[in-house]
Amino acid sequence: MRDQLQRTLHFKDTPKRIISLVPSQTELLCDLGLADQIVGITKFCVHPCHLLSDKTIVGGTKQLHLDRIKALRPDIILCNKEENTREIVEACQSVCEVHVSDVYTIADSLELIGQYGVIFNKADNASSLINTIKAKWNTFENFVQDKPVLKVAYFIWKTPWMVAANNTFINYMLQLNKYENVYSRLERYPEVKLTDDMDKTKTVDYAFLSSEPYPFKEKHKDKLQVYWPDTKIVLVDGEMFSWYGSRLLRAFDYFKTLRVSLQKDVF
Structure with missing residues (x-):
């Protein structure tokens, strides 16, 4: 078996x-019917919510307690190229086999679901999930095809202000x-200086403030509005834009609702 890094x-x-x-991969495992086989998760694995009390927390996505991992005697550890560091992957390899995902598109996500189906003997579940996501994807593409292109900026952090740029699943x-990402000229998750970008933002239709990794709230809209007075500031569900896997089952319905809300200017 090969992972997404071959x-x-x-x-x-x-x-x-x-x-x-x-x-997002923890959530996917549960939707594949593998919740009972999960023995360890990160403190950020909040879906389904009961896992945080039912499973052993081995750390975060960037810092781990390797002793806890070893004590759980895992058969496999699931990582991601973006979420986890090379050092984490190498440390985990001293314990057992490590699968590393690498997801930038929906096609990558569907491939990952298929790989989990093979690895964990859940091929039928994976196939059903893939087909449902494809159907929702197709329906959404029909919905959005006649919608106008809107210029947006997608903020993921404050102090410093950081955005999602090119070569990310969010940008995809x-x-x-x-939505045309006005920061697509940059790579990954750059820090941006709002005062330096003021002239450029006059044509930005919406600034999206994501719910994660920084938990933007209503109060932050006013702070950004000072710099971008002509741009509409909108809070968005970051999980829908950044969680791949089975979250795609809900993402397309969310995207429809968001687009309709923007059209009605309810923000």
């Missing part, structure tokens, strides 16, 4: 004891929604 994994039997170090999802 690393070869070897298993004698179907892995039974799973540690997931990526919140923005494009899918026909």
Whole structure:
């Protein structure tokens, strides 16, 4: 079996004891019917909510308690190239096999679901999930095809202000929604100086303040509005734009609702 970095994994039997170090992948495991086989998660694995009390927390996505991981005797540890560091992956490899995902598009996400279906002997569940996501994806594309392109900025952090730029899953999802990312000229998650960008932002239709990783609230809209007086500031559900896997089952309905709200100017 190969992961999404084309690393070869070897298993004698179907892995039974799973540690997931990526919140969206933890959710995916549960939707594949594997909740009972999860033995360890991160403190950010908040969906389904009961897992935080039912499973052992082994740390965050960037810092781990390797002793807790070893004590759980996992058969496999699930990581992600963006969420987890190279050092984390290498440390986990000293314990057991490590699968690393690498997701930038919906196609990548569907491939990951398929790989989990094979690894954990849940091929039928994975196939059903993939088909449902494809159907929702197709319906959404029909919905959005005649919608105008809107210029947006997608903020993920404050102090310093940081945005999602090119070469990210978020940017891909923005494009899918026909939102032109005004920071797509930059890479990954750059820090931006709002005062330096004031002239450029006059043509920005909406500034999206994500619910994660920084938990933007209503009070932050006013702070950004000072710099961008002609731009409409909107709080958005960051999980819908950044969580891949089975979150796509709900994302497209959310995107429809968001677009309709923007059209009605209810913000």
